[in-house]
Amino acid sequence: MSTLAMVEPTTGKALVLTAGDLTPAVAMDFENATQDFFIAKSVPADKQVLLILPGIKDICIHDWITADQACITSLPFNNFIKELCENYLQNDWEDQIHNQILTSTLITSKKSFWNWSQQLLSLNCLLRNTPSIFDYVALCNHLKAHLDDELKEKVKHSEARNDKVFKTWVTAVQLLDEARTTKNKRQLNLIEGALQCQAKCQATDANVLCGPLRCNNNASSSSSSTSTTNHLAPLTESEQTLLNEDDGCTKCRCFYVGHCSHACMLGFPTAKGYKTLTITDALAAKKAKATTKTNMKAVSACNTLSVC
Numbered sequence: 001m002s003t004l005a006m007v008e009p010t011t012g013k014a015l016v017l018t019a020g021d022l023t024p025a026v027a028m029d030f031e032n033a034t035q036d037f038f039i040a041k042s043v044p045a046d047k048q049v050l051l052i053l054p055g056i057k058d059i060c061i062h063d064w065i066t067a068d069q070a071c072i073t074s075l076p077f078n079n080f081i082k083e084l085c086e087n088y089l090q091n092d093w094e095d096q097i098h099n100q101i102l103t104s105t106l107i108t109s110k111k112s113f114w115n116w117s118q119q120l121l122s123l124n125c126l127l128r129n130t131p132s133i134f135d136y137v138a139l140c141n142h143l144k145a146h147l148d149d150e151l152k153e154k155v156k157h158s159e160a161r162n163d164k165v166f167k168t169w170v171t172a173v174q175l176l177d178e179a180r181t182t183k184n185k186r187q188l189n190l191i192e193g194a195l196q197c198q199a200k201c202q203a204t205d206a207n208v209l210c211g212p213l214r215c216n217n218n219a220s221s222s223s224s225s226t227s228t229t230n231h232l233a234p235l236t237e238s239e240q241t242l243l244n245e246d247d248g249c250t251k252c253r254c255f256y257v258g259h260c261s262h263a264c265m266l267g268f269p270t271a272k273g274y275k276t277l278t279i280t281d282a283l284a285a286k287k288a289k290a291t292t293k294t295n296m297k298a299v300s301a302c303n304t305l306s307v308c
Contacts, residue, residue: 114177140170158176238277252264
């Protein structure tokens with residue numbers, strides 16, 4: 001697994017370029033920091049490259065320098081950096097950065113306008129001294145074309161649309177973007193506040209109604225359960241037939257009672273303990289009626305004899 005080279009500052013000495021893969025960003029940082037060091041220490045131009053070589057720790061770069069040390073140490077610093085990049089940056093690094101700028105949009109960057117524009121400026125700086133660098137007009141056109149639709153409309157109806165200076169145009173668009181972000185955030189806060197208030201009101205209503213409703217529901221449930229338990233089921237078709245054939249009443253559901261449902265004085269039977277009528281019930285009622293008639297005849301005969 002490869003590691004990236006890094007620029008490490010030192011106290012009073014030339015900077016250190018650690019071992020690892022060289023990237024355009026690291027190369028630019030090394031170049032800028034080293035030039036600042038030369039200015040701070042008043043290093044003469046003919047000694048600049050020789051002074052920084054001990055700080056380069058990558059073995060491959062060190063071997064390259066050793067193989068042609070006399071020529072390399074005599075190079076001006078800018079030429080040394082150019083040679084370093086040509087030898088140790090990826091061959092297509094320039095195209096990669098150029099395409100990265102071209103394909104970048106405000107939406108895909110997921111950044112504010114200011115951060116996005118500064119990111120593209122930083123990438124464009126890596127292309128300095130190359131034919132791929134964007135001038136300010138081209139970079140401004142790219143930024144304008146790749147704003148999101150809402151910000152495009154705001155720019156179109158603001159003074160920024162007429163600004164021809166890149167820096168002031170970027171600042172004007174930044175202010176528009178920050179204003180709409182603040183407005184959207186305020187609206188979101190209002191919506192969240194309203195939703196929280198509504199949730200609290202609903203929770204309060206639920207707490208107020210919870211007790212009585214629970215009692216009422218339990219009472220209703222109990223009543224419903226009792227009602228269901230005490231409710232007499234309708235006559236089945238077989239019960240209806242038996243009652244009709246055996247001189248029964250469809251109201252009190254008794255056999256051989258000598259009356260119909262409209263004249264019934266007994267009323268409906270209770271549901272509790274009720275059993276579906278069967279032919280056995282009809283026969284038992286018929287037998288009981290016959291026994292009652294026989295007993296009544298016997299009693300009548302005894303009474304007649306006694307009179308005689």
